[in-house]
Amino acid sequence: MKDFLPYRNLYVGSIEILKAVFLENKYTDKEIEKCFKRNKQWGSRDRGFVAELIYECVRWKRLINYASGNSLEQKNYWKFIATWMIINDAEIPDLDEFKSLRINREKVKKNFRDAHRNPAIEQSVSEELKALGLQQLPERFWKEIQVMNQPAPAILRTNTLVNSRSELIKKLKKENVEVKPLQKFPEALVLAEKENIFLTQAFKDGSFEMQDASSQQVAHFCEVKPGMRVADACAGAGGKSLHLSALMENKGQIISMDIYEWKLKELKRRAKRNHSHNVQIKFIESSKTIKRFHQSFDRVLIDAPCTGIGILGRNPDAKYKIDFSFFDRVLREQKEILRNYAEMVKKEGLLIYATCSIFPAENKQQVQAFLEENQNFEFVEDRMLWPSETGYDGFYMAKMRRLKG
Template sequence: MRLHRNLVFAVIDGLSEIFNEEAYADKIVQKLLKRDKRWGSRDRSFVAETVYDIVRWKRLYAEIAEVKEPFSRENLWRIFAVWATLRGITLPDWKQIAPTPTRRIKGRFDELGKIRKFRESIPDWMDTLGEKELGAKWDKEISALNQQAPVVLRTNALKTTKDALRSILEDENIDTGFVKGYPYALQLTERANVFSTEAFKKGLFEVQDASSQLVAEFLDVKAGQRVVDTCAGAGGKTLHLAALMENKGQIIAMDIYENKLKELKRRARRAGAHNIDPRVIESTKDIKKLYEKADRVLIDAPCSGLGVLSRNPDAKWKLKPEFLNQIKKTQLQILESYSKMVKSGGKLVYATCSILPSENQDQVKLFLTSEMGKEFIFVKDKKILCSSSGFDGFYMALLEKK
C-alpha cells in the first residue's frame, strides 16, 4: 500500500483536533471528507478508517510511540508511524516521519498485549469499572467493543418489505444479508455510502443498529394508541414505533434539544410517518400535562454509551467517572418523573445503550422500590452484550402499571 501525502496530512490534522481540542471524531471525519473534491471513495475511506482506527487504539499506540498528551504534530506523526508499521505499510521517506524502529514497535506491541488496559486501549478507571460490573465477561466484551461496528439498516415497513428493499438495493449495487431474529434488519456485506442511494432518499430504510431495533418492539405498541417517546433525539426509535403502529394513533416525541427534533421532522417526512408530534421539553409543565395520559412510554435514557464504543471510539477518552455518577442520578430522576405519564394498565420501557448493570437492572430495581415505582410491576428485561450478539450493547426493561 502506497501512502499519499495529502491523505496522511488530513489524518494528522483530524487527529490533532480530536485529541487536543476535544472535537467529536464523527464531526471531524465528516469535515475531512469534504476537504478535496478530487478524492475518490478509496481515498475517503482511507482517511475515515485511519482516523477512527488511531482514535480507537490511542492509548496503545501512544504508549508504543512513547508520547504523552497533549500531542504535538511530531507526536502525532510518531503515532501514525506506529499505526502504519503494525499494518505492514512501508513508510515513505518524508521529513515528517523520523526513522522508525520497526522491530522495537513490534516488540512493544507484543509486550503491551499482555496487559488488558493497553491491549484494549482503555483508561485505567474504565478497565477497573468494567471488571467490577461484568466480572469475567468484561474481557470478551471490551474486545468486541473494539471491533468496527457493522452497518445495519431497518426496513421502513410503512413503504416496503425487507425482501423488496434487499432487491432494490441490489439494483443500486449494495449487497445486504438478512439478520436472523431481527424482522426488519438488513446488514451490509461491505461498507458503502447508503445515504446517496435512491432507496434512502425515498425513505425506504433508516440506518439503525440491530440491537436498537429491538427497543420499539419491546414496548408492545398497538395501532391507535397514544405513545410518548420521552428522549426521542433525532428519532430512530420514534420512526420505528410509527411503522409498528401503521401510522395510526399518536406518538409524542419529546426532547430537550430542539435541533434534534427538527432533524426528526425531516426524517419523518422522508419516511412518510404522519402520526408523530414533536415537542420540546422546556419545563416540567410539558411533562405534567401528560401525566396518566399515555398507553405506552419509552424512556431511552441518557447513559454512558459504553455499549456503542465500536461506533463511537472517541467516547473512551471523553467519558469521565464523574459523568457516570451524575448520569445515574439523572436516570433515576427521569424514571420517577416520566413514569407518571403512564395510564393504569399501560406499559413503560426503560432502555439504555450501556452494558453496565449499575445503569440498567440496578436502576430498575431501585425505581421499583420507590414511591412511584410501587405502582409498577416488572414484566421482563433483555440484556444485550456486543460479544454475544455482534451488535451494540443494549438494555431494555418492560414495566406495567397496575
C-alpha cells in the same frame, strides 16, 4: 483498497481530525464529517481511507501511543500514524514527514508485544474506565471490551411504511449495493461491504435507515399496536420513533420529546423522508411539559442518556470520555428522568426503560430502585443484550406496567 496510494493531504486532514478528537474531546464522526465538507474534492476512496484510518487510530489510541514511545505526548501525530502502520505491517508512504521520523521498527514491535502485560493498554482503555468496568462487570468486562474493539457491522432497518425487506433488497441490488438479511431480526439487513449508502435513491426515498440490530429490538420490545398513543421521551434524532411509527402502521400518535431542539429538527426532517405521518415532535421546555401529559400514554419509552459503553464498536472515542464523574452524573440523570417521565404512563400502560450500556448500575439497578420507590408500577420483563453473545451493540431494556394512579 488495493493499489490505492494515499497522498499527503489525506494524512494532513486525518491529523487535523485526530487533534480535534484527542485534544479537544470532539466526536469522531462529527469531525470526519466536517473534514469531508472542507475537502469536497476527495473521492470515495479518499474518504474511505481517511475514515478507516481515523477510526482505527481512535479505537487503538492508547495501544498505538504506547508502541510509539508516547508520540502523542511529543505532539508527533506523524509518528503516531506511522506506528499504526508498523503494527499493521503496512508500508510507510514515501513522504518527507514520515522519512524524517527515523522510527525503530523493532522497538515499536517490541512495545506492541509487551502491551499484553497490561490489559488496559492492550485493549486501549483508560485506567478510569478499567477501574469502573471491573467494578461493574468483574467477570466479563474484558470479554465485552474485546468484542467492542472490533468495528461494528453496518446494519440497515427496512422502513416497512415504504417497502418490505425483500423489496428493499431488490431496490438496493439495482443500485449495486449488496445486502444480506439477518434472520432473527425481521427488518434488518447487513451491508456486504461498507459504502456510502446515503447517496442511494433508496435512502432518499425513505426505504431504510441505519440502525444497529440490538437497537432495532427496542421498538419491538415496546409492544405497540396501531392506534395507540406513544411517547418517545428521550427521542433524540428519532431512530426509535421512526421504527415505532412503522410498527404502528402510521396509525395512532407518537409524541417524540427531547430537551435538545436541534435533535428534534433532525427528527422532523427524517420523519418526512420516512413517510412517518403519526410522529409529532415536542420540545421539553421545562418540567411543566411533562406534567401536561400526566397519565396520557399507552406506552412511554425512555431511551435514557447513558455512558454509551455498549456502543464502543461504532463510537470508540467514548472509551476516553467515560470516567467516574461522568458515570455518577449519568446515574443521577437517569434516576430523575425515570421518576418524572413515568408520570406520563396511563393505568395499565407500559413504561419501557432502555440504555445502550452494559453496566448494571445504569440498567437493572436503576429499574429496581425505581420500582422500590414506585409501588404503582410492576416489573414485567427485562432483556440484556451482550456484545459478546450477539455480535452487535450492547443494550438493556426493561418493561414495567402501571397498576394505579
